[in-house]
Amino acid sequence: MSKQYKNIQIAIDGSKEADVAFKSAVEIAILNDANLEILHVVDTRAFQDVSSFDSEMVEQVSNDAKTKIEDYYQRALDAGLKHVHYSIEYGSPKNIIAHEFPNEHNIDLIVIGATGLNVIERLLIGSVTEYVTRTAVCDVLVIRQQLAQKQDIKNNK
Template identity: 70%
Template sequence: MTKQYQYKHIQVAVDGSKEADLAFKKAVTVAKHMNASLEILHVIDTRSFQNVSSFDSAMVEQVSNDAKKKMEKYYQSAQDSGVKEVHYSIEFGSPKTIISREFPKKHDIDLIVVGATGLNAVERLLIGSVTEYVTRTADCDILVVRHNKAGLD
C-alpha cells in the first residue's frame, strides 16, 4: 500500500489577472481536499516605482491599499469556501524571487499554485514569465493552472 502525499502549506500567488483568479480557485479546492493551510500572496513589484521622477509615497500607499482590499476579498472567499486556515500577505520586491524562494522558505510551503501567465506581457516577452521562473527555481512542488484546462471558469 502506497502512502498518499499530503500537502500541508499551500501558497497561491495572485496579481489580479484572470489566470491568477483561476489559480486561486484551484488552490482553494486543493487546500480543502488536503485540509491544508492556504497562504495567499500578492507581491508589489518595487521596480514599477523606480521610474517615477519624484518618489510619491501617496502612490505607494494607494497601491498598497488597493492590494489590501483585493486580498481581503480573496481571504473571505477562501474562508467562505471552507478552507479552515487562511492567511494573506502583501510583499514588496521582486515577484520572481519572493514567490519562488523567500516566501516559501519563510512559511514552510510545500505546494505553490500559480497561473500559467500573469499581467505583464512585456516582461514575459523580454525576460520570461514569473511562472516559468518559479517552476525552474522553487524547491517545492508547483501546480500551474492553465486557463483553458482548469475547468473553473
C-alpha cells in the first residue's frame, strides 16, 4: 500500500543538495497531484553575533532569499505544478522546518537535502537534516549528496 501525499514541503538553502532535493520534490508533487510548499529559512542566529547590527545587511539577506525562492517557484510552475506556494521564514531553521511550518501548513511530507553545510559547520551547529529526520511531525525524505554529485556529472557530459 502506498501513501499519497497532499502537502509537500521542500526546504531550500541555495546548496546543490537542496537543488537536487527540489527537483525530487517537484516530481513527487506531480505524481501525487499535491501542493508544493517551497520554504527558505533565514537563520536569525547569524545576526545575533553581529556586534554592529546593520538593518541593511538583514534587508540584503531578505532580498537574496526572495530572489532565490522566486526562481524555485517559477521552476516548479514551468515543470507543470499547479499548486505551488513559497514562504520565507525567520528564526531557527531546525525548528521551523521540522515543526512550525509543517504544523501550520498541514504538511505530510518534508523533502530535504542531506546537507547544505560543510563538515566544520555540521560539527559546530549540527545538521538541520539530522534534526528534521529525528523530530519532524511527518514523513521525511532525505535526498543524499551522492545523487547531487551524480546530477553534476550527468550535466557536465
